[in-house]
Amino acid sequence: MEHLIEIRDLRKIYALGEEPVAALDGVSLTIEQGEFVAIMGASGSGKSTMLNILGCLDTPTSGSYLLDGIEVARRSRTELARIRNRKLGFVFQNFNLLARTTAIENVELPDFYLNRLGRSARRARARMLLERVGLGGRGTHTPAQLSGGQQQRVAIARALMNEPPVLFADEPTGNLDTKSSVEIMNLFTELSNEGITIVMVTHEDDIAAYAKRHLLMRDGHLIKDDASGGGA
Amino acid sequence: MNVFMIFRVAVRAIWRNKTRSALTMLGIIFGIAAVIVVLAIGRGASLNMVAEISKMGNNMVMIFSEQRHTAAGVRGAAGEGQSLTASDGLAIRRELSHLVQAVTPEVRTQMQVVYAEKNWSTTVYGCSTEFSTIRNWEVAEGSFFDELEEKQCARVCLIGRTVATNLFPNDDPVGRTIRIGNMPFKVKGVMGVKGVGGFGQDQDDAVLAPYTTVKRVLQASKFPDNVRHIKLSLYSMDQLDEAKREIGLLLRQRHRLADSDDDDFRIIDMAEITSTMSAVSSTMTVLLAAVAAISLLVGGIGIMNIMLVSVTERIREIGLRMAIGATPANILGQFILEAVVLSTLGGALGVALGVAGAQTIGNLQGWPILVEPSSAIGAFLFSALVGMFFGFYPAWRASRLNPIDCLRYE
Ligand SMILES: Nc1ncnc2c1ncn2[C@@H]1O[C@H](COP(=O)(O)OP(=O)(O)OP(=O)(O)O)[C@@H](O)[C@H]1O
Ligand SMILES: [Mg+2]
Numbered sequence: 001m002e003h004l005i006e007i008r009d010l011r012k013i014y015a016l017g018e019e020p021v022a023a024l025d026g027v028s029l030t031i032e033q034g035e036f037v038a039i040m041g042a043s044g045s046g047k048s049t050m051l052n053i054l055g056c057l058d059t060p061t062s063g064s065y066l067l068d069g070i071e072v073a074r075r076s077r078t079e080l081a082r083i084r085n086r087k088l089g090f091v092f093q094n095f096n097l098l099a100r101t102t103a104i105e106n107v108e109l110p111d112f113y114l115n116r117l118g119r120s121a122r123r124a125r126a127r128m129l130l131e132r133v134g135l136g137g138r139g140t141h142t143p144a145q146l147s148g149g150q151q152q153r154v155a156i157a158r159a160l161m162n163e164p165p166v167l168f169a170d171e172p173t174g175n176l177d178t179k180s181s182v183e184i185m186n187l188f189t190e191l192s193n194e195g196i197t198i199v200m201v202t203h204e205d206d207i208a209a210y211a212k213r214h215l216l217m218r219d220g221h222l223i224k225d226d227a228s229g230g231g232a
Numbered sequence: 233m234n235v236f237m238i239f240r241v242a243v244r245a246i247w248r249n250k251t252r253s254a255l256t257m258l259g260i261i262f263g264i265a266a267v268i269v270v271l272a273i274g275r276g277a278s279l280n281m282v283a284e285i286s287k288m289g290n291n292m293v294m295i296f297s298e299q300r301h302t303a304a305g306v307r308g309a310a311g312e313g314q315s316l317t318a319s320d321g322l323a324i325r326r327e328l329s330h331l332v333q334a335v336t337p338e339v340r341t342q343m344q345v346v347y348a349e350k351n352w353s354t355t356v357y358g359c360s361t362e363f364s365t366i367r368n369w370e371v372a373e374g375s376f377f378d379e380l381e382e383k384q385c386a387r388v389c390l391i392g393r394t395v396a397t398n399l400f401p402n403d404d405p406v407g408r409t410i411r412i413g414n415m416p417f418k419v420k421g422v423m424g425v426k427g428v429g430g431f432g433q434d435q436d437d438a439v440l441a442p443y444t445t446v447k448r449v450l451q452a453s454k455f456p457d458n459v460r461h462i463k464l465s466l467y468s469m470d471q472l473d474e475a476k477r478e479i480g481l482l483l484r485q486r487h488r489l490a491d492s493d494d495d496d497f498r499i500i501d502m503a504e505i506t507s508t509m510s511a512v513s514s515t516m517t518v519l520l521a522a523v524a525a526i527s528l529l530v531g532g533i534g535i536m537n538i539m540l541v542s543v544t545e546r547i548r549e550i551g552l553r554m555a556i557g558a559t560p561a562n563i564l565g566q567f568i569l570e571a572v573v574l575s576t577l578g579g580a581l582g583v584a585l586g587v588a589g590a591q592t593i594g595n596l597q598g599w600p601i602l603v604e605p606s607s608a609i610g611a612f613l614f615s616a617l618v619g620m621f622f623g624f625y626p627a628w629r630a631s632r633l634n635p636i637d638c639l640r641y642e
Contacts, residue, residue: 052427057555058636078559085557088530100248112237114555158556 002198004166005031005054010063012049012220020222023049024060031199034167036192038208039201041217047201048170050217053198055088055168069163075221085113087171089159095151097143103130103154104139110161110174129157133187149180156187166190171199173207185210235569238562242570245542246577253574256538259531260578260618261585263591264611267524268586269593271607274517276600281513282427282506289502290368291333293468293475294481295320296498297459315458315487315496320442321360323486324464332473334362335468337443337459341451345391345439346411347399354395356412356439358446374406374421382442385449389417392436397423398623409439412439413450472501527612532622539571539626550630553637564631571623572616579615582609 012024023046031037037049052058053065056072059080065073072083084090097106107126111117117125130139133153135146143151150173159167169188172180189210192198202208216224246253265308286293320335325335325380339358344351357595361379362370377388405419426435447456466475476499483497543550550563558566587603599620 050634055555057639058634078561081554081557081559081562084555090555092639096548096555098549098552101244109553110556111293112241113553115237161556202310 003030004033004068005029005199006066006151007054008064010053010065011061012046012053012058013061022220023175024053027220027222028062029215031197033197034192034195036198036210036212037200037215038211039199039215039217040203040208043203046216047118047203049220050188050197051168051199051201055090056084057090061208072149081113085110086155086162087164087166089162089164089167091152091155091159091172093171093174095143095148095155095175097151097154097158099144100142102140103135103141103146103157104209106143106154107157107161109158113134115160116162126157126161129160130154132160133157134183147180148176149183150182151185152176153187156184156191158190164196166197166199169198171201171203173202173204181207202228235565236514238565238569239573240611241566242573243528244551245570246574249542252538256299256534256574257578257581259534260528260575260615261531261582263524263528264579264582264615265586265589266527267521267614268432268583268603268608268613270520270524271517271611272586272590272601272603273593273599274513274520275604275607276594278510278513278517279602280383280600281509285502285506285509287368287464288429289366291469292366292502293464293466293472293479294500295462295479296466296500297461298496298498315464316459316483318462319446319457320483320486321459321464324462325484326639327362328475328478329335331471331478332464333506334465336360336363336366336401336463338363338461338463339443339446339451339459341446343413343439343450345395345399347405347408350399350401352395352398352439352546354392354439356389356441356446356450358441358443358450361442363440363463363467366463369426370424371421372424373404374419377442381396382444385444386442387415387417387449387491388420389439389441390421391419391440392423392438393425394437412441415449415554417441453526472503476501480558528618532575535571535575535619536622538574539567539623540629541627542570543567543630547638547641550633551635551641554633554635555639561630562631564627567627568620568623569632571627572619575619575623576616579612579618582615583612586611595641 007030008028010024010027011022014021014023021078034048037174039050042046049058053060056067060073064071065075067083068087072080075083098109104123104126108122108130111122111125127136127139130136135153135158136159138146138150143154146154172188173184176184185207188198190198192212198211200211214224214226215222234368295316321335321337324332336359341356342356343355343356344353348385361376361382364376367619371390372393374390376390377386381388389410391405391410392400399405399410400408405422408419409416410419423436423438423440429435441450444456447453447459466472478599479499482493484495487496489496553563587608590603593599
């Protein structure tokens, strides 16, 4: 059967210093549509490297990566941009909202590059998404006028703008207090229940507990995968 | 992403850094303003010059004697003087009277003119009675000398306004006797004000006398008939080509030139002078415009500099935009458009400043000013080009960045 994500023997070698660093040292796995996956592991184990490659933000040194059955490991920068735009949503630890730009305009941004909706439809969808993440009244606020938890919710709304099948999140609660973290994770759970695939990096067990499947990494290797029938 | 949206993003980015954007634009503003001012003054001056030159004469054609090169070398020893004669002029007048309405030989000599204790150095023009018609120069007081006086080498003259005010600050010059090179001349009249000529000379600083008198009496020439220069007036400029041809034939015949000989004279009409002068002044304009263009270059480098800073400063924004789907082309377009908006905004302000500046300078200096719409539009479009050119490199650098490197950038 066709998997949503299928990676084979993925390697990422950084050759900066004298000793090349293998941030990913031959990782293989599959992820199915609708899964909620947490990637865990010690600092420097290669979690972010893995997520960035899965999110088409970075390219592997070797190995293959099929996304929706399409090989993406060696695509042009433009093609990767189109894939990210249509199929992938991102939530970052530090939110990465455009400064001095209102929440609603931040949410609209992915459709500027896709240009799927007209001006008013885009605005309407952005408003709906803000409502959805519980920020209905905050559309005209700029990031500086929002709390960290609120900013992360704007970022989630933005990630959902083009209705991507997959959401990637690198330590989405890393900069948040417990209350905000719980809010964000509840949101993720809801989205997951609606069928969106979520791949999330975290090193907090209670955050990872929201996920249905847990991957553990060490020194660029996938050492544990608790999925039934998952793994390489 | 359509152009309008990119445009909005660009305008917003510029608006966010108002002070810096304004400072960046200054280079372009002054560069464009300088171009506009220089072109306005240059075009104004050359148009004015053309107008002045055509005012110099009435359907005027000029003949100059020229030394002729033959196999034997330059013909005509120094003492022999010029090939052209006053009689040539009379012959043209007589035989080509259907084309030519007036003829004057012209000889010039720099002389000291004296009245009482007043003393003035000026140019004495020897000419015929028809000089006034040809030069479009009326007598203001008194009357021109007549043919009899011309024939008899009478010691009479007319003086230009500048000479009149210098020699006769209080008196009426008409009827007085002045000394030209120690010879007494009766002042028959004062010429009307002619003003500054196309070459910047004071045309009223002149004394007019019969050419016969100038040649025979003032210069005591051994070749009194030889003149360097003849001016004539045609009935109509439509007959210019015919007239030039006829005059050429007549002069060749009179000078007994063989078919193989070159002309020993040159016939020049005002159109030629005008076009030469415009060429000279447009060369000046080009030079000045080049200087202005250098300042635009500096302005462009300023834009490039700021855009490079801007790319570095907004590297996380670039990373984020790439992460959510901006293609390298989108990023390239965004930063180029930003540079173009900056530079065209500067260009528009520069055009406005330049037009205002040109008018002000024109008013203060009394110079003729001509702002051609084409130069304003051209300067504006050029500013867009400057933005595109100097914005390209920073934009290209931004578009080559890796999304993940941008997002990690501290
Ligand atoms: N751009 C880079 N250049 C060189 N080495 C890098 C680069 N990015 C990551 N690495 C190295 O690759 C390894 C894995 O890094 P990665 O960021 O994936 O770790 P991580 O599991 O996300 O850690 P953390 O929990 O601290 O975020 C580390 O040893 C790191 O030093
Ligand atoms: Mg990490």
